[in-house]
Amino acid sequence: MTTLTLATGRPTLADRLFSRSLATDAVMIAAGAGLTAIAAQVVVPLYPVPITGQTAAVLIVGGALGATRGALAMALYAVLGLFLPVYSEGAQGIGVILGPTGGYIVGFIFAAALTGYLAERKWDHKIFGGIAAFLAGTVVTFVFGMTWLSIALGLDLEATLQGGLYPFIVGGIIKAVFAASVMRVIWLAVHRSDERKANEAV
Template sequence: MSNLTLAFGRPTLADRLFSRSLVTDLILIAAGTALTSIAAQLIIPLWPVPITGQTFAVLLVGSTLGAVRGALSMTLYLVLGAAGLPVFAAGGHGSLLASPSGGFVIGFVFAAALTGWLAQREWDRKVVGTFLSFAAGTVVIYAFGLPWLYTVLGTFPPASLSRFFGTTNLLRATITTGILPFLVGDTVKALLAAAILPASWRLAGRADKAASENEG
């Protein structure tokens, strides 16, 4: 009888390193949450949305754990932060409703699910596939974060928009603060992942080959 597990579908990089079991899955989910929490403290303080290491951690967790465990890991991250643990950027915590970056955090759950789903279809085993997977996950985060940011900025008086962003145009303010500062960093993160993940798969394959030869 197979062990109970939360890892559904094709194996991911984590499954090459650890045997599937419920206990292992729970540890990996918690580890993904912890990694994201730590990465959130690597911050360049911009307002209203800071630059952090979160997105790299989110997409890496999704790619290595797969769709279900990756999404659960990010859901745990969101729940812990909302419950008051200082796991968000710069030790932030509490309700996301009034936070300009709240939509980005919610998008983490779906971005991890997508990159995990793609990894289970072996996108993370090739350089181009990994880059495209991280790019797609980033688009998902923007898809949740930008409308949220637009809505929050819409609560600002026009005078405040003009003072903080140099414009009263909500769309321009959203693009200026929610996209432009992150483009270079997002590209670098995708390139870094494209170097790390396929190389990790190659190393795992070599280790399996060496183990087989030693047994022979």
């Protein structure tokens, strides 16, 4: 019997912890958007782009949920921000999306899709694979973010790099390592649980 689910790829961490179903998918997508909204309120103010915790949440959500559900969670977050104060520093509205930082929010959707795709191929099972996957997701976010930033403020390449990349390189690496470490620890617990159950069954 086939269970309907939005998960179209191979099983990810979420699938090892919860059964696949549309109801479960909906809850996890909402939870992913909620986690990102909470992390967005962890802010170090900078102009034109603040440092926030939401990028780490994007990586974890994508890795845990997989490509489709991860992207949907970020799309839901982007839509919720049009009506609710869930963007960084409690901002909301279409003006945020159209403003200098809007590209980063759009980029979250594609970053989560990429990290989820790589997680479906077990990159997040190992620490270095996880770091590589999450750094790739971070790069996607910044490609969208800096392109949008440059257009919105009419910046040249150097000004765009100074305002939209250089201040975030170290933080981006730290967030990727953090996200990979979180995923690795949880996967270790899952594997140990599997081994314990296998030994008990013998």
